[in-house]
Amino acid sequence: MYNEEELARPYARALAEAADALGVLDRVRADIEALALQWEACEALRDWCRAFRSQPRAAHKAEVAALWGDSFAPQTRMMLEALAVNGALAVIPHVVTAFRRLADSRQGRVAVSLVFAADPAAATVSALTERAKAAYGPGTAVTVTVDPALGAGLIVRAGNKQIDGTLVGRLRRLRRAFARSE
Amino acid sequence: MNSQLKPDELAALLRQRMEQCDRAVDTTEFGTVLSVGDGIARVDGLTGVMYNELVESENGVAGLALNLEEDVVGVAILDSDVNVREGDRFHRTGRVVSVPAGPALTGRVVDALGRPLDGKGPLVGTEPMPVEAPAASIIERKNVNTPMQTGLVAIDALTPIGRGQRELIIGDRKTGKTTIAIDTILNQKGSDVHCFYVAVGQKLSTVAALYRQLENAGAMAYTTIILANASEPAPLQYLAPYSGCAMAEYWMNRGGHALVIYDDLTKHAQAYRQMSLLLRRPPGREAFPGDVFYLHSRLLERAAQLSDAKGGGSLTALPIVETQANDISAYIPTNVISITDGQIFLEAGLFHQGQRPAINPGISVSRVGGDAQLKAMKKVAGPLRVMLAQYRELEAFTSFSSDLDAGTLDQLAVGRALMQSIRQKPGAPMPVSHQVALLYAGTHRALVGIPEIRLQEAIAALFNAIGSTQTGQAYAARFAASPVLDDELNGLLEKLTAEALGPFSKR
Numbered sequence: 001m002y003n004e005e006e007l008a009r010p011y012a013r014a015l016a017e018a019a020d021a022l023g024v025l026d027r028v029r030a031d032i033e034a035l036a037l038q039w040e041a042c043e044a045l046r047d048w049c050r051a052f053r054s055q056p057r058a059a060h061k062a063e064v065a066a067l068w069g070d071s072f073a074p075q076t077r078m079m080l081e082a083l084a085v086n087g088a089l090a091v092i093p094h095v096v097t098a099f100r101r102l103a104d105s106r107q108g109r110v111a112v113s114l115v116f117a118a119d120p121a122a123a124t125v126s127a128l129t130e131r132a133k134a135a136y137g138p139g140t141a142v143t144v145t146v147d148p149a150l151g152a153g154l155i156v157r158a159g160n161k162q163i164d165g166t167l168v169g170r171l172r173r174l175r176r177a178f179a180r181s182e
Numbered sequence: 183m184n185s186q187l188k189p190d191e192l193a194a195l196l197r198q199r200m201e202q203c204d205r206a207v208d209t210t211e212f213g214t215v216l217s218v219g220d221g222i223a224r225v226d227g228l229t230g231v232m233y234n235e236l237v238e239s240e241n242g243v244a245g246l247a248l249n250l251e252e253d254v255v256g257v258a259i260l261d262s263d264v265n266v267r268e269g270d271r272f273h274r275t276g277r278v279v280s281v282p283a284g285p286a287l288t289g290r291v292v293d294a295l296g297r298p299l300d301g302k303g304p305l306v307g308t309e310p311m312p313v314e315a316p317a318a319s320i321i322e323r324k325n326v327n328t329p330m331q332t333g334l335v336a337i338d339a340l341t342p343i344g345r346g347q348r349e350l351i352i353g354d355r356k357t358g359k360t361t362i363a364i365d366t367i368l369n370q371k372g373s374d375v376h377c378f379y380v381a382v383g384q385k386l387s388t389v390a391a392l393y394r395q396l397e398n399a400g401a402m403a404y405t406t407i408i409l410a411n412a413s414e415p416a417p418l419q420y421l422a423p424y425s426g427c428a429m430a431e432y433w434m435n436r437g438g439h440a441l442v443i444y445d446d447l448t449k450h451a452q453a454y455r456q457m458s459l460l461l462r463r464p465p466g467r468e469a470f471p472g473d474v475f476y477l478h479s480r481l482l483e484r485a486a487q488l489s490d491a492k493g494g495g496s497l498t499a500l501p502i503v504e505t506q507a508n509d510i511s512a513y514i515p516t517n518v519i520s521i522t523d524g525q526i527f528l529e530a531g532l533f534h535q536g537q538r539p540a541i542n543p544g545i546s547v548s549r550v551g552g553d554a555q556l557k558a559m560k561k562v563a564g565p566l567r568v569m570l571a572q573y574r575e576l577e578a579f580t581s582f583s584s585d586l587d588a589g590t591l592d593q594l595a596v597g598r599a600l601m602q603s604i605r606q607k608p609g610a611p612m613p614v615s616h617q618v619a620l621l622y623a624g625t626h627r628a629l630v631g632i633p634e635i636r637l638q639e640a641i642a643a644l645f646n647a648i649g650s651t652q653t654g655q656a657y658a659a660r661f662a663a664s665p666v667l668d669d670e671l672n673g674l675l676e677k678l679t680a681e682a683l684g685p686f687s688k689r
Contacts, residue, residue, distance in 0.1 A: 005217055006224075013253065101226060102253065157212075160227035162273070165207040173208055176242075178199065 008094030015079045015095075016102040024073055029103050031076040036096045049089035060084035110136040110159040113143045117150035117166060132158065210273045213237075213255060218266045221415040222460040223257045225272050231255055234314055236279050237272040241265055244295070245272060246279060246417060249461045256461045258417035260295060281425045282308030283432035288376065291393060291407040294422040296429070299409060311428040313421060317483035324489040326523075329554045330441065330498050333369030333611020334362060336541045336604040339563035339621055340570075341526050344554025345375075345439055345496035346487025350518055352503045352510060353528030357540050359502045361608045362526065363443040364392065366500065368399050369611035370441065375498075376433045377405040378442045380426035382419050383412045383449030399609065412449075416460075419453035427484050430497050434486070437493030442485070446502040447478055451514045468513045478514075479521050510545075524548035538605060543570045556614060558667040562621040566600065569625065573597020592630075599629035602637045615661045616645050619675060628679040631687035640686040647682035654678055 019028035038045055045067075064080050072080070083089050104111070112132040114125065129142045136158065151167030213227030223245060228237065231247045237257055238244055243265050249256030259266060260279075281296035286308045291300040298305060326344030343349045351359045367377045379396075381389045389409055396402050406429060410422035423444045430440035444450065451474055458471035466472050478501075485499035503518050508529060510519065519525055524547045533540035552560065576594055580586060586594075603624045606612065612620075620641060623629050632640045648654040657674040667675075 003217055009253070105253075160211055160213060160229055161209065162212050162271075163207060163209050169208060174200065176238075 004091045005094050005098075007088055008091040009098050011079055011083060011088075011091075012095045012098035012102055015075060016099055016106060018075050019073075019103075020106050022075070024075065025103060025106060027073045028076055029099075031072045032096055032099050032103075034071075035076070035092065039092055039096070049092060052084065052089045053087055108137070109139070111141055111143070112136065112156070112158045113145065115150065115155040115157070116144070116146050117148060117152050117154065119146055120144070120154070128156070212271045212273045215239075215266060215268055215270045215272065216254065217268060218259070218263055220456075220460050221259050221263050221417055222457065223259055223263070223266055223272070225255045225257050226253065228255045228272065228274060231274055232278075234278050236275045236277050238275055239266060239270050239272050241270075246421075248457070249463070258420070258457055258461075259415065260417050260421065262415065279313040279421065280310040281313055281428050283311040283429045284308040287406045287429055288404060289402045289406070291389075291409055294408065294410045294414070294418040294425045296425060309432065311432050313424045313428050314480075315428065315431065315484065317480070318486040318488060318492070322489055322492045323486050324494075326487050326550045326554050328487075328496070329551070329556060329559075329614075330366075330375070331369055331611075331614055332362070332366040333613075334365055334539055334606055335612055335617045335620060336539055336543075336606070337362070337526060338555075338559065338614065338617055339566055339604070340541065340543050341524060341546045341548040342551035342555040342559070343498065343500075343524075343548060344487070344551045345498050346485060347524070347548070347550055347554075348482045348485045348499040348501065348522040349548060349551070350501050350503060350522040350525040351528070352505060352515060352519070352525050353540070354505050354508055354530045357528040357530050357533045358538055358608070359504070359528060360392070360445055362528075362539055363445060363500055363502065364395065365608060365611050366441065367396065367405055367443070368401050368609060370404060371399070371401060373439075375404070375439045375441050376430070377401070378408060378426045378430045378440065379405060380408045380410075380423050380442065380444050382410050382422050382444070382446060383453060384409075384445065386411050386413075395609070410453075416453040416456040419450065420457055423447070423450055423481055427481060427497075427499075431484065434488060434495035434497040435493070437488075437495045439496045439498075441498045441500065444481075444499065444501040446504055447518055448504045448514055451477065470513060474514070475517050475521075478518055482518075482521050523550045536605070537601060538608070541604075543567055544574065556618075556665045558618050558661065558665045558671065559614065559621070561667040562618055562625060565625050566621060569597060569600055573600065595630050596627060598634065599632070599637065600624045602634065603629055603641060605638075612645075614665070615658055616648060618661065618665070618667075619644060619648060619657070619678060622675045623679045623683060626676075626679070628683050632683065633686075636686050640683050643686065644679065644682040647678060651678070651681060653681055 015028060019025045061081055064077060064084055068077065068080065083091070114128055125144055132142050133140050149168065153166035155166055156163040211228060211230055213225035216224045216226050228247065231237065231250065233247065233250060235247045236244060237247055244260045245257035246260060247255050248258050257272060282305050284307060286305045290298055290302060290305065292298055326346045328345045330343045330345045330347065332338055332343060337343065341349065351362055353359050367379065370377055389407065389411065393407060396405055408422050408426040408429070410419040426442050426444070430442045433440040451470060454474065454477055455470050459465060459469065463471045482499055482501060485497045487496045488494055501518060501522065503515050505512065505515055510516070510527065527542045527546045528540045529542045532542060572593060573596070576590060577597065580590070580594065603620055623644060629637065629640070648658050653674060657678050660671055660674060
């Protein structure tokens with residue numbers, strides 16, 4: 001079974017481990033974000049990568065160098081060469097996603113999201129954002145969304161922790177508790 | 183929950199439950215589904231999840247955390263995976279999988295998670311039991327000492343099973359493996375044994391027929407069927423035997439007695455192999471994962487005869503394994519043979535010769551059941567194995583020769599009569615007193631002079647005599663009072679066989 005996400009994970013993990021060990025995680029992360037932007041913006045790049053077929057190693061090194069030049073850190077270039085050698089350039093977006101996750105984990109970054117059932121007061125958002133930054137660092141990204149299906153209350157998600165204070169969540173918990181108890 | 187509650191009591195109970203479980207805010211850990219397919223989801227997150235912990239998606243789909251890798255968790259979905267999509271969140275529950283257990287399950291058909299499948303309404307008054315539990319320790323056990331009568335004379339005499347024992351039933355397809363298990367369940371009628379039949383990877387029509395058979399015989403009054411049929415996802419087929427075991431442990435832990443039939447562990451291993459391959463665990467021999475031995479050993483080790491200090495309860499396990507072309511040296515059969523306390527080997531050749539149950543007495547064995555055998559049975563069945571082995575050897579030898587001496591012909595006649603006498607129709611378990619009388623007749627040459635065509639008739643007459651003649655009634659009463667083959671019982675048996683079988687003898 002061919003699964004692009006599965007295929008991308010070892011490349012992302014190897015890159016994150018190497019960059020972390022060499023102390024260049026920020027630099028490599030910047031490369032990966034630039035690569036993500038290029039992928040998003042350039043249809044020709046996407047088509048070229050998807051149509052790319054593995055050839056002898058020397059040709060790939062040259063092609064990767066021609067395409068991305070010296071703009072990327074050596075670790076990023078080596079990863080792209082490895083992808084090219086294995087004919088797997090099409091999985092670049094999955095490498096980006098997996099790398100972000102691993103880099104966040106290694107750098108202790110936590111993404112915080114606040115999901116409200118109704119439009120929140122600015123003061124509430126501001127207070128919660130301050131609390132999140134105090135807990136997870138000043139660089140913490142906080143996203144705010146509104147989902148009326150929650151009925152009332154809000155959900156706070158930070159990393160893989162969730163604090164559910166919504167009416168819908170409360171009703172769901174009650175339903176499960178009654179379904180379980182005899 | 184008691185269904186006889188009054189409205190005000192029910193309201194109070196509901197209020198109490200709500201107070202217990204209702205919290206304004208709930209904090210959980212979650213993971214996001216990266217990929218899903220064939221009943222297995224790969225989930226990012228769930229960093230603190232435990233092995234075998236139950237996880238739940240936001241739309242109520244349950245899963246079992248099985249593979250805890252560095253950056254991803256492999257979750258076996260315990261339901262249809264069509265409701266799980268990439269990006270869905272699975273939350274930790276902090277609980278291991280448990281199933282309902284208790285008297286409410288008796289007479290019911292449930293799935294591997296204990297959810298009713300028989301349309302008889304919800305289960306009430308049950309208690310959760312963890313599906314995975316440690317087996318009883320050495321000091322919590324005692325030796326097997328009470329017989330688990332199957333009602334099949336060939337088994338009770340040659341490979342006796344004791345309460346708390348694990349006896350494997352092994353053979354090719356269509357050799358009567360399930361029939362033995364069902365007859366054993368039927369024979370528990372009127373006893374204190376609770377029966378659990380775990381059907382793994384079987385056709386629904388087969389299980390429906392089996393359910394009807396048990397119900398018609400009144401055996402559902404003490405039996406529970408745990409069903410994970412062939413169309414169920416592999417994780418449910420994997421879980422079903424553990425669920426059945428947990429339900430049976432409920433009785434054992436309370437000093438009761440339970441019998442669990444795992445039908446069959448070959449399909450169980452195949453379901454586990456499917457899951458393991460999808461979880462990308464390295465395959466080994468026959469593509470089974472490395473821990474397939476542990477899969478069955480940890481299940482069967484839970485069968486036990488508990489010590490008196492622990493209540494004296496017992497859990498007897500009868501696992502079934504299907505072989506291909508009588509090959510008991512395949513991977514799963516050798517594994518389960520080495521785990522269990524003996525095996526009943528069924529042979530297709532014997533089955534097609536009309537010898538049913540088609541037990542091969544040569545390689546069938548019970549390692550501990552002899553200790554639990556009734557004294558009278560032990561005494562009359564003692565020479566049986568040797569006599570049958572001699573007969574089989576002679577029979578094979580004489581197929582090349584027609585000129586036989588009188589001694590050999592006599593031995594063949596005795597063996598033929600014995601083989602005939604241990605034939606039994608399905609669904610007709612035999613009381614132990616009848617078995618002892620039959621074996622006495624067989625081993626004391628009382629069946630030898632009877633023409634083969636009249637042998638079954640003669641055996642029926644012997645059983646009839648136990649209930650109807652004065653000698654028979656005296657024998658039955660004496661056997662019920664003390665099943666020890668002393669001079670008195672010997673005399674009664676001699677008289678009974680002479681009276682009942684005399685008219686059939688051509689000598």
